[in-house]
Amino acid sequence: MKKNEILFLQGNEVCARAAMYAGVSFYAGYPITPSTEIAEVLAELMPAEGKAFMQMEDEISSICAIIGASLTGNKVMTATSGPGFSLMQEAIGYGHMAEIPCVIVNVQRGGPSTGMPTSASQADVMQTRWGTHGDHSVIALTASNHEDIFAMTVEAFNFSELYRMPVVLLLDEVIAHMREGLTIPEPGELPIIERLNTSVPEDSDYHPYFAREDGRLPMSEFGGIHRYNVTGLAHDMWGFPSNDPEVANTLIHHLVNKVENYKHDIARYKTTNMDDADIVLISYGCSARSAKQTMSNLRQRGLRVGMIELQTLWPFPDDIIYDLCRDARYVVVAEMNMGQVLHQVKEAVSNPDRVFLANRVDGALINPEDIENVVNLLRGKGK
């Protein structure tokens, strides 16, 4: 590739190329609109680089296969959409419990069920948080343009290695299928976090589930010098099943705290015109593109509108939202669902009665006027 080459790409292609940039060495997936192009691009790129690509029999086997391959020392990814993401939930929980790094891309489409396969939606935010059973914390990232899809894909791999866990990249049909110019970052331009391997020598005891002081758990790949057990049952520091309440208690707290204690490090967001804003728009993904336009339309009319674009959805950056919205007269959350991030924002701010929803759930992209109408209504200027 030429230096700083500018390519005209679809969002899904950007995600696939960013995965290669991050060093993905194993991909397994099952075709589903609107995510399929990620697999198609990787099916071409990966063999050429000697990396493993597999099309599996379903999404359950896809997520299981990537977890297996992660344990034999690979950076791994799968990509899917709503129905496939639902099928993956049990194994995502296994990934959390066994603490296996992996990246799951969910290009959202309308639901529930088969829903609207080719239409835009952002209705999987809560499923991403609570989709699998049991207590644990999650990391989920999103993006609204191609430069950010690239950066957030790389970040998803980095977080999965750093926190030793599954990380979800929540894209949507609009940005995944949209074409935009992108300058592909040069190697080394974006930081890449590699797996932390244990330095415990061969004949000493290695405890796969004994966290260091900073909460990190160095790994040892299957086939390497340390043999140990990995299980989805509650387990001790050896990875052996345990029913001891003390062991279970420590484990569950660890699974939550290893993310929640680093919430600020994981928070990615952008602010625009927030210095004097008394109306704050909060949005993400495709909706953020429209919200941005709403902001500039209203600014031209003299309204003090600012915007927060979220790139980290989970862990939800609640204290950042609290601080940024403290002086807001109104907060409007623009999203393509019935109020999933709205709910989180209401919980985060000091005055939830000032938080309103601008949404669309009909499959058509929310447009700037949809959001503007809500702001006008709030100002008593509604049509």
Added chain:
Amino acid sequence: MAVTDYLREQFMPHIWCPGCGHGIVLNSLVRAVEQIGLEKNDVVMVSGIGCSARMAGYLDFHTMHTLHGRALAFATGAKMGNPRLKVIVPMGDGDALAIGGNHFIHAARRNMDLTAIVMNNNIYGMTGGQFSPATPKNRYATTAPYGTIDEPFDVVKVATAAGASFVARSTTYHVNELIKLIREGIEHPGFSVIEILDQCPTYYGRKNLSGSAVDMLKHFKENSVKIGKGTGAPGEIEIGVFVKEVRPEYCDKYESLVKEVQGGKK
């Protein structure tokens, strides 16, 4: 290496009931691995959920105890992620054929070098004795108090039809043959299925008045015939190697594909 060197004795006693056949399978498997002379660091064992799946924890390999029915899917990733490793997958009949049936047929079709060991006790042991896809018709289980009306799967036929390149059957009575078959299965360069008829005296035995574990073993002894030597009588257990054919292995095929792509041939 001594056979006990393959055990994680610190994690014993095991959870299996007295008389359970799963221990015989573990024993045979360890002896097979010892005879081949595999390095412990070169063996990955992937299991699902069930009494049978607990085997992984007791063995000193790289062990992954995963989800009910999904062992072969995890194993497929582990093997493809490092094709140098020997991957052994012990499964219960429910694990392999009910919830994991789809992965079973597709793993067979792909012919990846995995060794699938189906510990067929004709019942769901771990959840307390419900019928499985391998429970024969007119047998009793906690969810079949009036007898089963379902037709069972024949593991050998399913595996053969789906494309497994090594398919064998034995029982927990035939320990010496079992060691040989497991050894052959592990050494076979492709997808191997070894069905082992195995006793669950606690549930299947009790529900079906099959007597003690010893009685169940005697039943295996008295009803087993070598392939082709039977009369076709109902209840007859044909044992031996049904399929053994060297066909292109999945990881090898992928490696060739990579070479062709990189060499500009594709």
